[in-house]
Amino acid sequence: MARVVESKKACTVNPLKMSQPLGASFAFLGLDACMPVMHGSQGCTSFGLVLLVRHFKEAIPLQTTAMNEVTAILGGYENIEAALLNIRKRAAPKVIAICSTGLTETKGDDVDGYLVTARQRHPELADTEIIYVSTPDYVGAFEDGFKHAITAIVKSQVKPLPVVAHQVTLLPGSHLTPSDIDELREIIQAFGLNPIVLPDISGSLDGHIATDWRGTTLGGTTLEQIRSAGASAFTLGIGEQTREGAEALETIAGTPLEIFERLTGLACNDRFLQRLSLLSGKPVPAKYRRQRSQLLDAMLDGHFYTGGMKVAIAAEPDLMLALGGLLHEMGAELTCCISTTQSKAHALLPADQVLLGDLEDLEIAGKDCDLLVTHSHGRQAAERLNKPLLRVGFPVFDRVGNAHKVSVGYRGSMNLIFEIANLMIERIAHHHAGDWPITPEAQLATKRLDQRNDPLPSTPLAAASA
Amino acid sequence: MSVSLKAKIAEVFEEPGCDINQGKSEKERKKGCTKQLSPGAAAGGCAFDGAKIALQPVVDVAHLVHGPIACEGNSWDNRHSASSGSTIYRSGFTTDINELDVIYGGEKRLFKSIREIIEKYDPPAVFVYQTCVTALTGDDIEAVCKRAAEKFGKPVIPVNAPGFAGPKNLGNKLGAEAILDYVIGTVEPEFTTPYDINIIGEYNLVGELWQVKPLLDALGIRILSCISGDGRYKQIASAHRAKVNMMVCSKSMINIATKMEQRYGIPYFEGSFYGISDMSETLRQIASLLVKQGADAELIERTERLIEVEEARAYKRIAEYKQRLQGKRVLLITGGVKSWSVVAALQEGGMEIVGTSVKKSTKEDKEKIKEIMGEGADAHMIDDMTPREMYAMLKEARADIMLSGGRSQFVALKARMPWLDINQERHHPYGGYEGMVELVHEIHRAIFNPVWQQVRIPAPWGDDGESLGAVTPTVTTDHLSGIAAKAMGLEPEEIPA
Numbered sequence A: 001m002a003r004v005v006e007s008k009k010a011c012t013v014n015p016l017k018m019s020q021p022l023g024a025s026f027a028f029l030g031l032d033a034c035m036p037v038m039h040g041s042q043g044c045t046s047f048g049l050v051l052l053v054r055h056f057k058e059a060i061p062l063q064t065t066a067m068n069e070v071t072a073i074l075g076g077y078e079n080i081e082a083a084l085l086n087i088r089k090r091a092a093p094k095v096i097a098i099c100s101t102g103l104t105e106t107k108g109d110d111v112d113g114y115l116v117t118a119r120q121r122h123p124e125l126a127d128t129e130i131i132y133v134s135t136p137d138y139v140g141a142f143e144d145g146f147k148h149a150i151t152a153i154v155k156s157q158v159k160p161l162p163v164v165a166h167q168v169t170l171l172p173g174s175h176l177t178p179s180d181i182d183e184l185r186e187i188i189q190a191f192g193l194n195p196i197v198l199p200d201i202s203g204s205l206d207g208h209i210a211t212d213w214r215g216t217t218l219g220g221t222t223l224e225q226i227r228s229a230g231a232s233a234f235t236l237g238i239g240e241q242t243r244e245g246a247e248a249l250e251t252i253a254g255t256p257l258e259i260f261e262r263l264t265g266l267a268c269n270d271r272f273l274q275r276l277s278l279l280s281g282k283p284v285p286a287k288y289r290r291q292r293s294q295l296l297d298a299m300l301d302g303h304f305y306t307g308g309m310k311v312a313i314a315a316e317p318d319l320m321l322a323l324g325g326l327l328h329e330m331g332a333e334l335t336c337c338i339s340t341t342q343s344k345a346h347a348l349l350p351a352d353q354v355l356l357g358d359l360e361d362l363e364i365a366g367k368d369c370d371l372l373v374t375h376s377h378g379r380q381a382a383e384r385l386n387k388p389l390l391r392v393g394f395p396v397f398d399r400v401g402n403a404h405k406v407s408v409g410y411r412g413s414m415n416l417i418f419e420i421a422n423l424m425i426e427r428i429a430h431h432h433a434g435d436w437p438i439t440p441e442a443q444l445a446t447k448r449l450d451q452r453n454d455p456l457p458s459t460p461l462a463a464a465s466a
Numbered sequence B: 001m002s003v004s005l006k007a008k009i010a011e012v013f014e015e016p017g018c019d020i021n022q023g024k025s026e027k028e029r030k031k032g033c034t035k036q037l038s039p040g041a042a043a044g045g046c047a048f049d050g051a052k053i054a055l056q057p058v059v060d061v062a063h064l065v066h067g068p069i070a071c072e073g074n075s076w077d078n079r080h081s082a083s084s085g086s087t088i089y090r091s092g093f094t095t096d097i098n099e100l101d102v103i104y105g106g107e108k109r110l111f112k113s114i115r116e117i118i119e120k121y122d123p124p125a126v127f128v129y130q131t132c133v134t135a136l137t138g139d140d141i142e143a144v145c146k147r148a149a150e151k152f153g154k155p156v157i158p159v160n161a162p163g164f165a166g167p168k169n170l171g172n173k174l175g176a177e178a179i180l181d182y183v184i185g186t187v188e189p190e191f192t193t194p195y196d197i198n199i200i201g202e203y204n205l206v207g208e209l210w211q212v213k214p215l216l217d218a219l220g221i222r223i224l225s226c227i228s229g230d231g232r233y234k235q236i237a238s239a240h241r242a243k244v245n246m247m248v249c250s251k252s253m254i255n256i257a258t259k260m261e262q263r264y265g266i267p268y269f270e271g272s273f274y275g276i277s278d279m280s281e282t283l284r285q286i287a288s289l290l291v292k293q294g295a296d297a298e299l300i301e302r303t304e305r306l307i308e309v310e311e312a313r314a315y316k317r318i319a320e321y322k323q324r325l326q327g328k329r330v331l332l333i334t335g336g337v338k339s340w341s342v343v344a345a346l347q348e349g350g351m352e353i354v355g356t357s358v359k360k361s362t363k364e365d366k367e368k369i370k371e372i373m374g375e376g377a378d379a380h381m382i383d384d385m386t387p388r389e390m391y392a393m394l395k396e397a398r399a400d401i402m403l404s405g406g407r408s409q410f411v412a413l414k415a416r417m418p419w420l421d422i423n424q425e426r427h428h429p430y431g432g433y434e435g436m437v438e439l440v441h442e443i444h445r446a447i448f449n450p451v452w453q454q455v456r457i458p459a460p461w462g463d464d465g466e467s468l469g470a471v472t473p474t475v476t477t478d479h480l481s482g483i484a485a486k487a488m489g490l491e492p493e494e495i496p497a
């Protein structure tokens, strides 16, 4: 429904957007024993690392090819080669995943070619998978990087295999938390289906304490699992950003697919469970029937606070659709929608317009809203406007426990409704005797005609006694 | 890289005030301090990051980053020094260039961005930061800034430190060069006093400057400008009228101090606000230099009296913790002056330093460590330690707490050992006399948190791995030299700071 408009500003103020290589690196963090590498100069990696650490409060493996001004001009073959050898020696990952950056794309490094050469020259790299994805910083946003990374993983690793009837592939979008993924896995398993999750940050970024210190990711989708995706009977994609990957699976292995634009809300989850029921030939388990009626009740309890409220939301496309969709169903009006990049998801958003903009735009439009919804960077705007802020997505660096928030499935949707409603309850205004003074015009109207020329009395009380 | 930037970098490397540099042969010196980074084994920020860190604490100007979204979109709002007024420095401004700008050049967009900022926010100045991609495509930010400054009648300052020029510390210095070239000396202060000083290289993180300022205020010493913590554009522009410059320990902007001495004859000294005796020494230096520059001689006596009172009070407050902290072992993973300046306070609190990293320390820093720790100090100086080694050390309980920067916190936490942030992202100010008491207080709070007992309880069914289990606090510190050695045959990884 929503029309997409691009910002006319030359200067982005208070960016909402993050870059493609960061989104791609994030996807690679969901592979087991992996070391994501940004092919660029070291600052890009350092910034990305800090952001991930602050959000997840975890040690994050992420490396750089450490380009400098000379190698940037000459081309980065040697840096890529050195990075591969160094990383293999120190951390011995099973997968090294390379994301290009603005710098190396501007120069036009032929990374695919470099990798062929590196493999030829260094047979010792034979035991390491290398995945490459092109992600210039000056195109697209975080979500696009994530999308391309999934596609790159599929294209480089999956081969067609004989179909295993009860195995499905689940492609979660970058807007899902580790606990969201756990929730979906549980739902799928409840139908007796066996999901392969790609990529699976629920294994690597779910905040557990491991038994030893490893330089790579600690859990996530293994290479064996990725490869066996070629045998899945069906692909379930969560978010428009997973369509490209799901279609790649279809092309390679002939796997049929369904994309669920969102799983936050009632109807979309009904559709999801129905699909699982069809796939498995099993009825919806009692547990979820019960959760469904709990969600219904939550919607009834919550709608008093959400009905008619005006929301300003700034988020990546799929996340915005998930939250905006639910808010709309709860009676809220999406007065201002800001996003980062083009996506088919915008067409489904129940709003007039989506602006590809920044948090300055949110702050301007948010003046007349009841709630701001965006990542932690929105805190400055919320403070200045004195509005409640629902922190969502990435990065959320001023709260703990981000990995464990659930907003998918019936239960997750219910949680979210409670969180929003409680934010609004906190803000219910208490009224005071002097809250509704009458206007000077009204005061004037109450005066006798012969007294109209007198200066207005200074207080309403004085007017009454006069 | 542009010729002017090359020249700047060479100039920065020739820095006479940097003793590391002066210790090198001519040839080495030309190479400068940028080590070749090894791809796949590097960590740390880029030159742009360094320039931004150095200048962003100027709170009333707009900091505009010219480049793709990576540079600012991924980094803004992640650190800021405290401000006593304007908050515009906390806004992220970037040209967020797109593919067309890469092909046709982004100068127009930059110019328009500057105009939008001036129209909407009207700051006293705009700082424009160069980044990798726009440097590579050849955008001339100096020229654009010059044109914008003429057109809008406002200072627009180019900061030419693209990320690929080198690491963070080079960026600090290039940022300082921008201040020297375009800001200092362009405005006259409303009035001057014989007690005017500049503080250089202090960023007022978590408000630390304010733990020191009251002491100076009480002595009648005025901070004409602080470069750059809680800084104001006009104050920095008039910094050339100060009587004395204090260079705060880190040396990150030593070039400002040395060039101001050459250009304006302002003497400088290097001091620190960390550690009790350092704080006192700093006050003494300021007073004596001011007196040499014409301030009233009684300033020195007043300073001594203040020191006496403040030191006594600080030590008394630290001593309150002594009994409980007696013998607690501290692993200090930081660098530069902090590798020794806080040691005295910790020892005063009864603690033992089982290791201090000297990776980023100068020769003098190391001398100081020896002086303070006495015999056996060598064994406690750690050159380089991989996260794996730190983890092992904590896991085996050869230290009771680790003090370090945020990036290595998980090494400690995953080993279920107390950790305290003493670098940029910390929430507690550790400056001056107040700060050292605060530090000891925080260590106490961290070590005695009952959570450590809780998290070390092994699962009764014993399936979370024996290595996860309780830490047995028995081992002594003799292993330290072994740890410093490169264990496990690994290359030393950069210690995150």
Ligand code: SF4
Binding pocket: A040, A041, A042, A043, A044, A045, A047, A102, A103, B046, B047, B048, B049, B067, B070, B071, B130, B131, B132, B133, B162, B163, B164
């Ligand atoms: S390395 Fe270059 S592109 Fe990356 S953040 Fe630093 S300035 Fe930006």
